[in-house]
Amino acid sequence: MMVSLDGYIEGPNKELDWHFVDEEFEIYSKEMLHSVDGILLGRNVYELFAQFWPNAIDSPATAPDPAKPEHHLEAAALLNSLPKYVVSTTLEKPDWNNTYIIGNNIAVNITKLKQQPGKDIALFGGARLINSLIRLDLIDEYRMIVNPVLLGGGIPLFSNENGKIDMKLTGIRKFKSGAVVLKYVPL
C-alpha cells in the first residue's frame, strides 16, 4: 500500500496526487505484479481500477510518462489478465475481465484462495478490507510504500481496533523519489 509518512492512504479530499510514480516505481510495480497470481480488492478500489486499467491496455497516453509507456502497458496487461477477487456484498455484475466476487464468508473464502497452489496474492485495499483481514489474521506480509509527505488528515491505513501486532522487518528499499518500501511479516 502507498501510505504517507503520517499513515494516510488518501488525503482529506481523497487526494492521491502525492503518490510518487516514476519509472523506477513502475518497474517495481510491474515486477510485483509478475510475482502474484491474483489480486484482492475492496469494492471502491475495484471500481477505480476497473474504470482505469481496461482502457490503459492500449493507451500509452495513460502512462505517467507517455514517452516511455512500456512498463505501464505491461502492468496494464497483467492487471487485466490476473484474477481479481472483489470483496463486496453489493457488486452484482462486474464487467472487468477475470473478476470474482466474494460476497460473504470472507474468512472462509480467502482462506480457500490461500490454500490453492500458485503464487502470492496481493491485497490492494481499501482500508476497510485491509483492517478486516488484519483482524482475521489473514495477512502474511505487509509492504508499505512510505511516501515523503505528511498529509495532515485523510483516510488512515490502520484502524485503531486491531489490537497489538508485533512484526519482523524482512526488507527495506529506498526509491530515488524518496519513497521507502518497508516489508514486514506479523509474528
Add this chain to the structure above:
Amino acid sequence: MRKIFLHIIVSLDGYIEGPNGELDWQFIDEEWEEYIHSMLGSIDGMLFGRKAYNSVSGYWPGAPDNPAAAADPSKPQRHIEAAHMMNALPKYVVSTTLKSTDWNNSHIIRDNIVEEIKKLKMQPGKDLAVFAGAGLTASLMEHDLIDEYRLVINPALSGDGKPLFNGSNSQKNLELLDMKQFASGAVMLRYANTVNK
C-alpha cells in the same frame, strides 16, 4: 541558523504510546545506545512538551548511577555517557503550567513560544532535538519550525494509543535525506521539511 529536528520513536501505525501508555514495543539494544549516544553528541539542546519532559526528567537524573538500566548491564558505558549528556545539555520545556523544575539546566518556555523557539534557532551552535508528543509537534509544524523529521519506526502495530500526528496540520512535502536500518527491525527515516530548505 541551526536546525531543529524532531526525533521520536513510533510504531508502524504511528503511535508514540500504546492505549495504556505502553512503550513495550520500543527496542533498546547496544546498537540503539550507540545511535542515541551519537545523536546526543550532535546537539546543543533539546525541546520537550511538558508530559515528555516529566517522564524523561524522572529517569535520567538517577541514570548515571544505575548501570543495571543499560541494554547490557555488563557494558553500561554508552548508557551512562548518554545519561551524563541528557543531564548536562540545556533542556527547554514548553509548558504554561510547569512552575519550576529540579532537573539541571532546564528552562521553561511559558509564552511567545514561536518567538522564543525562533530565538533559540538563531543562536550559534549545534542542532536542537525535539522530543515531543502530538501537541507540541503540531504547534511547531504549524509554524514550520521543524527542519527535519527523524522517525524511528519500530516493527509493531500498536493498534491504538497516542498518535504522533494529530491530523490537524496542512500537507507538507518532505525530502528523504537518508535512512538507517537497525538489527532490531527498527528503521530510522530522516526527512527535510522542503519549505525550510
